[in-house]
Amino acid sequence: MTDHLNTKRLHVITWGCQMNVYDSARMADVLAPIGYGPTEAPEAADMIILNTCHIRDRASEKVFSELGRLRVLKQAREAEGGRMILAVAGCVAQAEGKEILARAPYVDIVLGPQTYHRLPEMVALAARAGGAVIDTDFPTEQKFDFLPDEAAPQTPGGLSAFLTVQEGCDKFCSFCVVPYTRGAEASRKVASVLAEAKRMVAGGAREIALLGQNVNAYHGEGPDGSTWGLARLLYALADLGIPRLRYTTSHPRDMDDALIAAHRDLPALMPFLHLPVQSGSDRMLAAMNRKHKAADFMRIIERVREARPDMALSSDFIVGHPGETDADFADTMKLIREVGFALAYSFKYSARPGTPASGAPNQVADAVMDARLAELQAVLRQQQNDFNASCVGKTMDVLLTGHGRHPGQIAGRTPYLQPVHLQGDASVIGRIARVDISAAHPNSLSARLLDEPRLSASVSPLPTEEPACA
Ligand code: 5AD
Ligand code: SF4
Numbered sequence: 263m264t265d266h267l268n269t270k271r272l273h274v275i276t277w278g279c280q281m282n283v284y285d286s287a288r289m290a291d292v293l294a295p296i297g298y299g300p301t302e303a304p305e306a307a308d309m310i311i312l313n314t315c316h317i318r319d320r321a322s323e324k325v326f327s328e329l330g331r332l333r334v335l336k337q338a339r340e341a342e343g344g345r346m347i348l349a350v351a352g353c354v355a356q357a358e359g360k361e362i363l364a365r366a367p368y369v370d371i372v373l374g375p376q377t378y379h380r381l382p383e384m385v386a387l388a389a390r391a392g393g394a395v396i397d398t399d400f401p402t403e404q405k406f407d408f409l410p411d412e413a414a415p416q417t418p419g420g421l422s423a424f425l426t427v428q429e430g431c432d433k434f435c436s437f438c439v440v441p442y443t444r445g446a447e448a449s450r451k452v453a454s455v456l457a458e459a460k461r462m463v464a465g466g467a468r469e470i471a472l473l474g475q476n477v478n479a480y481h482g483e484g485p486d487g488s489t490w491g492l493a494r495l496l497y498a499l500a501d502l503g504i505p506r507l508r509y510t511t512s513h514p515r516d517m518d519d520a521l522i523a524a525h526r527d528l529p530a531l532m533p534f535l536h537l538p539v540q541s542g543s544d545r546m547l548a549a550m551n552r553k554h555k556a557a558d559f560m561r562i563i564e565r566v567r568e569a570r571p572d573m574a575l576s577s578d579f580i581v582g583h584p585g586e587t588d589a590d591f592a593d594t595m596k597l598i599r600e601v602g603f604a605l606a607y608s609f610k611y612s613a614r615p616g617t618p619a620s621g622a623p624n625q626v627a628d629a630v631m632d633a634r635l636a637e638l639q640a641v642l643r644q645q646q647n648d649f650n651a652s653c654v655g656k657t658m659d660v661l662l663t664g665h666g667r668h669p670g671q672i673a674g675r676t677p678y679l680q681p682v683h684l685q686g687d688a689s690v691i692g693r694i695a696r697v698d699i700s701a702a703h704p705n706s707l708s709a710r711l712l713d714e715p716r717l718s719a720s721v722s723p724l725p726t727e728e729p730a731c732a
Pocket of ligand 2: 431432433434435438439440441475476513
């Protein structure tokens with residue numbers, strides 16, 4: 263797809279999860295055939311897409327303040343007699359599309375996460391129409407089937423690539439907007455996933471992370487018409503010879519036997535599992551509609567560790583869900599102490615309009631949430647430090663992904679997803695190298711190269727890590 267004439271410039275601003283990072287790349291792909299090429303400079307753009315996130319606090323205020331800033335650029339362009347198309351995409355667009363057009367009438371296009379494949383039509387309409395174009399349907403056709411496969415090589419994602427295999431969620435946790443903004447759970451066909459993975463490998467990928475809001479609920483149609491689960495897909499990807507595989511984000515209810523067995527059988531499947539539990543209190547888990555108990559989660563952790571003894575665990579926690587008492591919070595702290603997490607994301611509950619919990623009478627006071635979050639994060643930080651410290655003196659294989667911040671420094675990732683730095687020549691970038699971990703820091707490790715690295719590929723930095731959801 264390098265033969266398109268990129269006569270117009272596209273600037274995409276991406277907020278939120280890895281799914282949005284992936285979607286932004288796909289929007290750029292569908293716009294390439296109608297002449298849009300990327301620009302880093304918003305003021306130089308003929309079209310700006312703001313790809314938004316609605317998962318937690320103050321999402322819409324953030325969008326309106328950013329739109330205010332972009333409006334100035336658009337007006338400057340118009341003062342010169344030019345035109346700039348302003349589009350708002352993502353979950354805030356889905357949830358609050360009409361509100362956006364009412365409060366920011368200078369926006370040309372509002373589109374939800376399910377309609378990116380229709381962007382070229384919307385751009386054509388916006389270019390013609392005086393008014394704005396809004397498309398926040400949940401169309402009956404699957405977005406996966408309409409995004410152009412052949413566009414993918416333009417944005418192969420570098421050494422460590424993300425590949426969306428599943429989207430949406432049917433779980434309806436009490437606090438979560440995803441089932442409303444991303445729609446029903448849908449899985450991409452196996453053949454399409456494998457084809458994209460092959461293109462990513464051809465483009466230099468050494469690690470592929472499968473993405474989905476509920477990725478372990480994956481149930482894609484196989485080549486023979488049968489339904490494949492995530493485990494079967496992982497075996498097939500490992501058969502392609504991809505050295506490193508990951509998946510995120512998972513729900514405890516979908517951690518089935520086959521997936522646990524895949525962790526035992528597949529050396530390529532990295533020993534790091536992000537499995538959000540949200541709370542350690544059975545009362546809260548029920549109120550959250552998580553449909554499992556704390557003991558079920560503990561049992562899964564035990565089984566995963568049996569399958570892969572060096573498994574590093576990560577999770578998401580919410581403090582202050584409506585009705586959470588001191589005793590409920592103590593149960594969460596107990597679960598955290600029992601598991602011992604390598605990494606975790608924790609949040610103050612934030613009422614999302616339209617979700618069941620937002621209307622609950624027993625909201626928790628902000629000050630109580632602050633105190634609980636501080637206590638919980640102190641323990642999680644300590645666990646992360648302990649985990650990093652436990653790696654010192656060990657040898658491990660790291661994927662070297664780019665230059666570090668300091669001269670002569672090379673950066674990479676351990677199997678456990680820790681950022682790692684070492685002194686080395688730029689020629690090692692792209693390799694999976696054996697290293698000796700020499701020091702631990704709060705968010706990273708230092709290492710020394712041990713032997714000659716084995717394989718090479720091209721360079722690309724890792725995108726920032728934020729869970730896709732679940
Ligand atoms: N308030 C706070 N945290 C939330 N999350 C999702 N919805 C909310 C909310 N309303 C968190 C969950 C989820 C992660 C991606 O974001 O912990 O796993
Ligand atoms: Fe679905 Fe995860 Fe949101 Fe629950 S928290 S509704 S599992 S996306």
